Structure formats: C-alpha cells, structure tokens
Amino acid sequence: MTQEAHVTQGPLTTETGAPVADNQNSETAGVGGPMLIQDQLLLEKLAHFNRERIPERVVHARGAGAYGTFTVTADVTKYTRAAFLSEVGKETETFLRFSTVAGNLGAADAVRDPRGFSLKFYTEEGNYDLVGNNTPVFFIKDAIKFPDFIHTQKRDPYTGSQEADNVWDFWGLSPEATHQVTWLFGDRGIPASYRHMNGYGSHTFQWNNEAGEVFWVKYHFKTDQGIKNLTAADAEALAGKDPDSHQRDLRESIERGDFPTWTVQVQIMPAADAANYRFNPFDLTKVWPHEDYPPIEIGKLELNRNPENVFAEVEQSIFSPAHFVPGIGPSPDKMLQGRLFAYGDAHRYRVGINADHLPVNRPHATEARTNSRDGFLYDGRHKGAKNYEPNSFGGPFQTDRALWASTAVSGGTGNHEAPSHAEDNDFVQAGDLYRLMSEDEKARLIENLAGNIAGVSRDDIAERAINNFRQADDDFGKRVEAAVQALRPLCA
Numbered sequence: 001m002t003q004e005a006h007v008t009q010g011p012l013t014t015e016t017g018a019p020v021a022d023n024q025n026s027e028t029a030g031v032g033g034p035m036l037i038q039d040q041l042l043l044e045k046l047a048h049f050n051r052e053r054i055p056e057r058v059v060h061a062r063g064a065g066a067y068g069t070f071t072v073t074a075d076v077t078k079y080t081r082a083a084f085l086s087e088v089g090k091e092t093e094t095f096l097r098f099s100t101v102a103g104n105l106g107a108a109d110a111v112r113d114p115r116g117f118s119l120k121f122y123t124e125e126g127n128y129d130l131v132g133n134n135t136p137v138f139f140i141k142d143a144i145k146f147p148d149f150i151h152t153q154k155r156d157p158y159t160g161s162q163e164a165d166n167v168w169d170f171w172g173l174s175p176e177a178t179h180q181v182t183w184l185f186g187d188r189g190i191p192a193s194y195r196h197m198n199g200y201g202s203h204t205f206q207w208n209n210e211a212g213e214v215f216w217v218k219y220h221f222k223t224d225q226g227i228k229n230l231t232a233a234d235a236e237a238l239a240g241k242d243p244d245s246h247q248r249d250l251r252e253s254i255e256r257g258d259f260p261t262w263t264v265q266v267q268i269m270p271a272a273d274a275a276n277y278r279f280n281p282f283d284l285t286k287v288w289p290h291e292d293y294p295p296i297e298i299g300k301l302e303l304n305r306n307p308e309n310v311f312a313e314v315e316q317s318i319f320s321p322a323h324f325v326p327g328i329g330p331s332p333d334k335m336l337q338g339r340l341f342a343y344g345d346a347h348r349y350r351v352g353i354n355a356d357h358l359p360v361n362r363p364h365a366t367e368a369r370t371n372s373r374d375g376f377l378y379d380g381r382h383k384g385a386k387n388y389e390p391n392s393f394g395g396p397f398q399t400d401r402a403l404w405a406s407t408a409v410s411g412g413t414g415n416h417e418a419p420s421h422a423e424d425n426d427f428v429q430a431g432d433l434y435r436l437m438s439e440d441e442k443a444r445l446i447e448n449l450a451g452n453i454a455g456v457s458r459d460d461i462a463e464r465a466i467n468n469f470r471q472a473d474d475d476f477g478k479r480v481e482a483a484v485q486a487l488r489p490l491c492a
Contacts, residue, residue: 022415030411049147063099064247068303080207082327108239109246117199122364143338164455172464175426196228265295329404430472450483
C-alpha cells in the first residue's frame, strides 16, 4: 500500500459515536459464562458485518455441496438423547456444503485458505446443523474480533486487493492466531480436493442424555479417501488452469458412483472435567490432545447425490450452529456463542426471512410448525391457522423440555477475557504442532510463511509476526526469520 494512511485521532466509537471501552472481549455472565444480549457493541459489529456484501456470502462465498447419508455405527445413548443417534445402523439424510473462506463467488478452489465443512442432518426432531471447518482450531477465540479478522482477509478498501500488511499486522497483534496460522501454512493448507480432507466441528458442544447428564464433545470427520494436499506451486498452476477443480472433482466422483466417505468420531469430556482441564476446553484456538480424550468412532458419512441446481441448493442453502435438536446444545465457547446470532442473521439478510422454507433448508424428516407469518417470499403454507401460542384452536404447543441442559454461571457482568487454565497460552499448541512435523513438512511450512511475510511493507509488522513463531518454538522462529531475511532483508 503506497497511499498515506488516514488516521483519525481519538477513541474508537460505536456507530452512534459512543466511546468503546473494550473491543477485545465480549460481555459475559461472569468469567467463562455465556455472552449477554446487552452487549450492544458485539451485536452492532456482527449485524453490520453481516450486511457488508450483497448478495453472496460475506465469508464462505465459494462453495460446492452434495447430499448424503449419516449412519450410526456405535451406541452413544449413554451420552446423548438425540434421536438420530439413538441406535446402531440408523440412517439420516444429510447435506454437506464445502467452501473456501476468503475468496468471492468467482474465486479459484485451489488456494491456501481454510475450508468450510457445513453439515445439515435432516433428523426426525428437526434439522441439526454442524457448521465447521477442515481445521480443528481457528484464528481467534472471541466473536467480537471476527469482523476485524475477516476485514484483514478481504480486499483492502483502498487498493481493492488482499494486502499482506493487513493480514500480518492483525495476526502479529493477535498471538492467539499462531496455532491456526501454523495449520494454514503447513501441508494441509491447500487440500487436493474436498474429498481428501478431514472435517471438524471445531467448537466444543454439549451432549446430554436421558438422565440429564452433561458431556462436552468435539466432532471429527476423518476422510476415508486419505489426506492429499497440493504444494503451493501445484496449487498455483491448478488454480490458473481449472478454477473449478474442487467443485468438479466432487461432482464427477459422485456421478461415477465413487461416493466419498468419512469416519465420524467424537471426543467426549464429562462435564465435571472441564473446570480443571489443563487447557480451556471452550477455547477455539486449542485442541484437546488425543491422549487426554481419545476420539471414539460413532458413525459413517457418505455423499451420494449431487444437487440438481447449484444456485437453489448450494448457494441458497443456509446453516446455523443455533440449529440444535434435543440432546445437543451449545457450550460457553465465545466464538460459538457469537455464531449462534451471526449465522441466522446473515441468512435472514442474504436469502430472506423465509429461507427455511426452501427445499434444501426445510426439515425433510419432520414438519416445521411455527407461528411466523408473512415476509418476503412467504408461500402461505399456514393457510388460516392461528399465529399465536397458546391457543385453543389446535395450534402447536411447547414441550416444556429444553433441548440442552442448563449450565451454572457466576460473577458480575463485564467484558471478560475467557478464563485461563493451567497450560493455556497462545503458543504452546502451535509449538507442539510444529514439533510433530517431519523435516520436509517443516521446510515447506517455513517456505510458505516466509514467502507471504516477505510481502509486507513495514519491518515492524514482519518482526512481530516472526516473534510469534519464535515463542511457539525457538527453531521455528529462527528458521522463519532466516527465510524472510533471505527474501526481504529487515532493518537492524
């Protein structure tokens, strides 16, 4: 960026000019508690962010999807009362949308970017959406930072291009991103296809059983096709030759009957373990090491039917992590809590208030019974039925049984940081990931990072980014520094 930065002096404010006291931490009910609807800065930022692009998705605009079947392979009834998980062999229809995050609708598939892995289960108790990625972690841990983060990944408002300055300035000033950045610039940063990558729920979710016992869970979808990735050079060539490479591969594999499958696993933590676990179990920048909570196989996912119309079924499909079913619910994860609002809000804006009536989005194994009426593209399905509850005309009624179990909260309201556990810091798991890599994997990681960091215009931005990797692992930092120096000598 060559233009002189326009700096406005004074405090950050809301849209109506009120000064912002804390732009890093959303308000919660006590330390580690759920977020509060009274946090108007959070709602203002998320609502404004969801309306910044029309009509494509603000993030995950570039996508492909397919229908399939989820089959239960293990008895999990001691952990959850969800009906679609109630017996071994039970099958549930699904729709899975894959996507890239930063690119627009016309972007290429073979790029270095996280991949969305959004799965809709059409269960007999309503639709259950699991909105995840192909990485088990993310760049930030609080939803209030999400609009700022995505602004750094999208086109700069002055240059109209993605700018290395913006990307690395934010990451360098947000050390919590170090773990995910290490994932992104490693070998798995560019999957060879959607079929050859894992999927993750990423967040921690609640399962609760018939007895009311609570468990915290993480979802893993392990590809049965094997992990395959592209090098930076191979991806660059493929993106230029065939921008639709991943979409084409998915569609053609299903057309020829080569149905992709994933083995579905969960990590399960008894609720009582959470308070004293060595890492904050609700921190989206952290994983639960498998030696602590080994993944347990619970099912198989198969994709076996292509959409008939990409716009109607892929682009108009909507997913929200707030779409739960009995036996499954949220956790205090502050990123998840923000997404419970933001995703539904984005879809109501982008597709419309009646988006849930579209064939790809409406329940397939049950019927939606609501008192919502009218709005854009309302189809009159309710005819003359009353639109309020309670009523004495045979209308739908409440069940008096919550979908998930309540969680205890304590403390005063405020802009709290997430609670820190015994081994929590922003670098430990990034260092662990680096040390797990082979020498060849490390070399490619260093090359990918250095090539990107070398594009920044200011020494301090590059130095700050390198220092995060140095804190994760001294060898990691030294090698990134040397590689960047070779491409872009830093000032002493």
